Amino acid sequence: MRTKWIGILMSFMLIFALAACSGSNGAGKGGQPANTSGNNQPGSGNGGGVDKPQSGSGSSTPKGEKKTVVFSTFWKDEKFAEAKKRYEALHPNIEIKLEYIDTDNEHVEADLEKFATTTNTAMLAGKGPDLLEMDKLPIDSYVKNGLLVDLETMIERDQEFKRGDYFTNILDNAKVGGGLYGMPLSFFLMGFAGDADAIAKAGVQVDDKSWSWADFAQIGNKLMKDGEFSNVIWTTPGSLLTMMVTDHYASFVDVKNKKASFDSAAFIAMMEQVKKMKEDGVIGEGRPYFFPTQINSAGDYVTTMQEYLSKNMHLYAKPHTKETTPGGYFRSYRTIGLNAKSDVKQEAWDFIKFMMSEEMAYSPLSAGFPINKNVYAKGLEELKKMGSVKGHEDGALKGAAVKVDEARIERLNGYVNGAIHPVAYQSDKIEEIVYQETLAFFSGQKSAEAVAKLIQNKATTYLNE
Amino acid sequence: MNKGKLQLQRWMRRDTAAALLFLAPSVIGFGIFYAIPFLLGIYESFTDRTMGGAFVGLDNYKELLDSGSFRKAAGNTLLFTAVGVPLLIVTSLGLAMLLNRSLYFRNGLRTAFIIPLVVPVASIVMIWQIFFDWNGTLNAWLNALGKERVDWLQSDWSMGIIVMMYVWKNIGYNMILFLAGLQSIPKDYYETARIEGAGRLRQLFGITLVYLTPTLFFVVLISVINSFKVFRETYLLAGDYPYDRIYMLQHFMNNMFFALDIQKLTAAATLMVGCIVLLVSGMLRVERRFREDME
Numbered sequence: 001m002r003t004k005w006i007g008i009l010m011s012f013m014l015i016f017a018l019a020a021c022s023g024s025n026g027a028g029k030g031g032q033p034a035n036t037s038g039n040n041q042p043g044s045g046n047g048g049g050v051d052k053p054q055s056g057s058g059s060s061t062p063k064g065e066k067k068t069v070v071f072s073t074f075w076k077d078e079k080f081a082e083a084k085k086r087y088e089a090l091h092p093n094i095e096i097k098l099e100y101i102d103t104d105n106e107h108v109e110a111d112l113e114k115f116a117t118t119t120n121t122a123m124l125a126g127k128g129p130d131l132l133e134m135d136k137l138p139i140d141s142y143v144k145n146g147l148l149v150d151l152e153t154m155i156e157r158d159q160e161f162k163r164g165d166y167f168t169n170i171l172d173n174a175k176v177g178g179g180l181y182g183m184p185l186s187f188f189l190m191g192f193a194g195d196a197d198a199i200a201k202a203g204v205q206v207d208d209k210s211w212s213w214a215d216f217a218q219i220g221n222k223l224m225k226d227g228e229f230s231n232v233i234w235t236t237p238g239s240l241l242t243m244m245v246t247d248h249y250a251s252f253v254d255v256k257n258k259k260a261s262f263d264s265a266a267f268i269a270m271m272e273q274v275k276k277m278k279e280d281g282v283i284g285e286g287r288p289y290f291f292p293t294q295i296n297s298a299g300d301y302v303t304t305m306q307e308y309l310s311k312n313m314h315l316y317a318k319p320h321t322k323e324t325t326p327g328g329y330f331r332s333y334r335t336i337g338l339n340a341k342s343d344v345k346q347e348a349w350d351f352i353k354f355m356m357s358e359e360m361a362y363s364p365l366s367a368g369f370p371i372n373k374n375v376y377a378k379g380l381e382e383l384k385k386m387g388s389v390k391g392h393e394d395g396a397l398k399g400a401a402v403k404v405d406e407a408r409i410e411r412l413n414g415y416v417n418g419a420i421h422p423v424a425y426q427s428d429k430i431e432e433i434v435y436q437e438t439l440a441f442f443s444g445q446k447s448a449e450a451v452a453k454l455i456q457n458k459a460t461t462y463l464n465e
Numbered sequence: 466m467n468k469g470k471l472q473l474q475r476w477m478r479r480d481t482a483a484a485l486l487f488l489a490p491s492v493i494g495f496g497i498f499y500a501i502p503f504l505l506g507i508y509e510s511f512t513d514r515t516m517g518g519a520f521v522g523l524d525n526y527k528e529l530l531d532s533g534s535f536r537k538a539a540g541n542t543l544l545f546t547a548v549g550v551p552l553l554i555v556t557s558l559g560l561a562m563l564l565n566r567s568l569y570f571r572n573g574l575r576t577a578f579i580i581p582l583v584v585p586v587a588s589i590v591m592i593w594q595i596f597f598d599w600n601g602t603l604n605a606w607l608n609a610l611g612k613e614r615v616d617w618l619q620s621d622w623s624m625g626i627i628v629m630m631y632v633w634k635n636i637g638y639n640m641i642l643f644l645a646g647l648q649s650i651p652k653d654y655y656e657t658a659r660i661e662g663a664g665r666l667r668q669l670f671g672i673t674l675v676y677l678t679p680t681l682f683f684v685v686l687i688s689v690i691n692s693f694k695v696f697r698e699t700y701l702l703a704g705d706y707p708y709d710r711i712y713m714l715q716h717f718m719n720n721m722f723f724a725l726d727i728q729k730l731t732a733a734a735t736l737m738v739g740c741i742v743l744l745v746s747g748m749l750r751v752e753r754r755f756r757e758d759m760e
Contacts, residue, residue, distance in 0.1 A: 120725055124515040141725040146514060258533070433706060440599060446616075454619055457709045464533035465720055465729075 065093065069348045072099040072129035074115050074136045079334070079366070083355050090354075094347055099129060112136060123147045123339065130342040131351065134182040134335040135425050142337065143177045149338040150179035154349045161353065166371050173420050174332050183352050184332035186368025189295040189315070189415055190423050191328055192233070193305055196314040199289055202227035208316040209418075210326040213244050216319040217273065220282040223289055231284030232277075234291045237442040240283060241274045242435045243292075246428075247321050253430060253459065260459035262434075263452050271441060271448045278442065290316065294331070298376075298383050299365035301412050303391045306402045315415055327420035333368045335425070365389065369416055376416065380409060433458045503738070510731035518728075525732040535733060538717040541624075541710060546692040549628045553688050554681070557636045561643030562673070575644075579637040586634075590701040597626060597702075618703050623711045627702075631695050639684050646680030647673070678759075682752040686745060693741065 073080060077100070084096040103111040116137060122128040123142065134142075142148050155161050163171070167187075174184045192208075199206060204222050211219070220232040233240070245252060245267075252267060253260055261267070277283045295301045295315065305313040317328035336355070338348050354360070356372050364379035364386075383389070388401040434455055441451040510525050512518035529535050560578065564571055581589075596602045597617040604614035617626055654672050663671065674681075696715030703711060705720055714737055721730040 124725060124727060138723075138725065145725055429706070440616075445599070445614075454708070458706045461534045461537065461709065461712055462706060462720075464537075465535070465717060465724070465726075 066095055067093065067344050067347055068095045068097055069131060069344050069351055070097045070099060070129040071131040071133075071348075071351070072119065073133040074101055074103075074112065076100045076102070077133075077334075079360075080355075083351075083360060086359060087351055087354050090359075091350075094351075096351060126341045128339050128341065130339050130344055130348045132337045132339065134337045135333065137337075138426075139176055139182055139335070139337065143179070143181050147340055148181040149340050149342075149345060150181060151183050151338060151349070151352075152180045154338070154345075155180075158349070158353075165373055166356065167369075167373060167376075167416065169327075169417060169420050170330060170332070170371060173330075173422050174335070182332070182335035182337045183356070184371055185334040185336060185355055186370050187330045187332050187419070188368065189301075189328060189330055189419055191293060191295070191318050191415065192290040192316040193293040193313045194290045194316045195229075195312065197312045198227060198229060199223070206316060208319075211317075211319045212321060213247065213319045217277070217282075220277065221280075224280060224282060227289065229289055230281060230286035231288035232282040232290060234285055234288040235283055237274045237278045237283055238435050238438055239292070240277070241271065241438055242427075242431050243318070244270060244274070245434050246423075246431060247319075253463065255463065258460075258463040260430075260456055260463055262459055263456040267455075268448045268452050271438065271452065275442060275448075292318075295412075295415075296367045297364060297369060298379055298409070298412065299363075299389045300367075302383070302389045302404055302408070303402050305408070306391065315411065317415065317418070320421065325420065327418050328415050329421045329423050330419035331423045331425060333425070380413075384409070429462050430459050433462070503734075506731040507735050509727055510735050513728065515725075515727045525728045526736070529729055529732045529736070532729070534712070535714075535717055535729075537709065538712055538714045541712055542693065542714045545624065545627065545631075545695065545711075545713065546689060548624075549631045549692050549695075550685065550688045552628065553632045553635055553639060554685060556632060557639035557684075558643050558677075558681075560636065561640045561647060564640070565644060565647045575640075578640050581634050582637050586698055587701060590698060593626070593630065594702060618711075619708045621710055623703070623708045627695060627699055627711050630698050630702075631692060634698070635688060635691050639688065642680055642684050642687075643677070646677045650676045678755060679752070682748060682755075686748060689744065690741070693737070 071080065071084075080098055084098055087096055088094065101111050101115050119128065119132065119137060120141075123132075124145065124147070128147075139148075155163070170184055170187050171180065174180065174182065176182065194206070202223050203226055204219055206219060207215075223229070223232050248270075252262055252264075274283070293304060293315075295304060301315070305315065320326070336352055338345060338352065342348055356370075358372060358374050358378070360370075360375065362370055362375045362379050364383040370376050370379070383404055384406070386404065388403045390401050437451050437455050437458070440446040441448055509515065509518075511520055511522065513521045513524070564575055564578075568574070594601070598604070599614070599616050599619070601617075603617065607614050615622060617623065650672065654676075655668060658668050658672060693714070696713055696719070699707060699711050699713060700716065700719065705716065705723075706712070707716065714733065718730050718733050721727075721733065
């Protein structure tokens, strides 16, 4: 009798536990539409995962019926909202559904992780949005799993698409795994802001088109000897070493054979070299000749260059290895991927093209150089018309206006057209490992050999997974 | 006689039905949340692409076994289990035997050893991290003593630390199980043994260990399974790419998950489960044989 009661009790407990499980599950499901309806502010036109099957059924319906392209981004982006509005006005039978995460500063990291995991899962399950902003997503893994369309195939089939209208130096070099799986709608320039006057005064010639890290080290020594400033570059040894490793990636990492050679004499010598730079004052935060910088837009170029200590700051390309072709560095921004499982590929591609076109409003002050050359040129005209750009309120300029200088803009053109080395939007795992582990070396706590061995171990593990 | 047999059968039938009814919720839950996803996972491990990939046979397994990192992870996990489990068993058994006697403050001590089970791991890991970090407390002490500091989590010491953590976390639970086992051994056996003139050691091996064997089997089983679960602590302590020595199977799987390599992930999970099932069924068989011998 007693055991029977216990049995009944136990099963009730189980039922309760299960009910609790499914209950919380249901609550989660219930929460989602509430959340998306919260996003559904006027103008943003945000749909939810719930409506997604519509896009699927849209393709099977006869012509003339409304089709839906779902476009998922992490941030809420005015630019995309604007694009949606304009595009829908021109194409009444297409609806662009923008999906994004409502996040705030405190939750960015957690939301970012959630965004990546849910998008990854949806993509792997063959659902997922039609278009995705890839900036915060692991594009390499997507390509490996065949989740994205190679946009080159869309370009080939598209008679209207004129390559010449775009910055082909960016298009050609934004490829991943042999194809253009993400369309960079815009990009940033990465380089050094250098004090041209002070460098000239020290009697040093800098040919930034083709300078290598060895040249940089040499120039650094010369500047230290003959120049008046206390440092050459404003950075930390860890960041500089990481930059150098990224540039010499192929000589340390053999991705194909899954071999790392961080325990080599070359890497140890590189570590020692950077440490010596620190000790000699080449790297330092006193008054340097160069600052590593990222130029976000033409307007940003005008002001940022003035925000450093000197009046005549020039943009210099970052040094690179002797083996690579000379040219500057860029970082893609607003890279759009097209879901390989999408039912509305043609429509989605058309929308991508629209976002790249001259129909999009562009301000030379907004973040990102546009991929479209004509849009860029128009922006420069506008910038020249403005005559001056207001500096950042909380920057060194304290909101003071900076005059737009024609000669400077001309120089910018060279860099925009000459940027051919992509810098990944997110740092690579190996770069992260190198940066983390060398901290103890640069602070003098560990020997170069010990640190190199650790990096070698972890990099090998990473490569062999 | 015949009538009785019939009744028995009917009763059995009724009981089976009731049992099945009562079991259904848990079976459904287990099926939906564990068994079915796992079976799907096994299927995935034989295909070349997530959802609707082509069947590729054992290719994923071959690739998995070719992966140096997987072999390293498997080796580390085995080593950890081989070192951690015996150590845990010996310490918790010793502790249980100690606390089985009348001891001053016995109840307080018993509670103290169970606390690690209840404390959230994350809060504890934080303290361990501060303690063992390269610039942490322990190294500060070493420095003050004028000794070379050791990078505890980035050297072969790291395995020792993880073993320590594992023992600390599981010792209380095992101790309770052993205490229950010890208390079920009749006191007369010991008395008789003492009258017969058996020493302490003889009592330990002749009575305690023999009658504790069923408990021992269970505890070893649970400890082995828990040793595979030490990932959470290691991950919190040393991140996704820890030092070579403490790179466990679950690190491999976790990293595969984030690299979206579901094929390798499911293949690794299937292999691991296969090994655990083999181990467990082997142990259960030994136990059954042992019990038959006892009877």
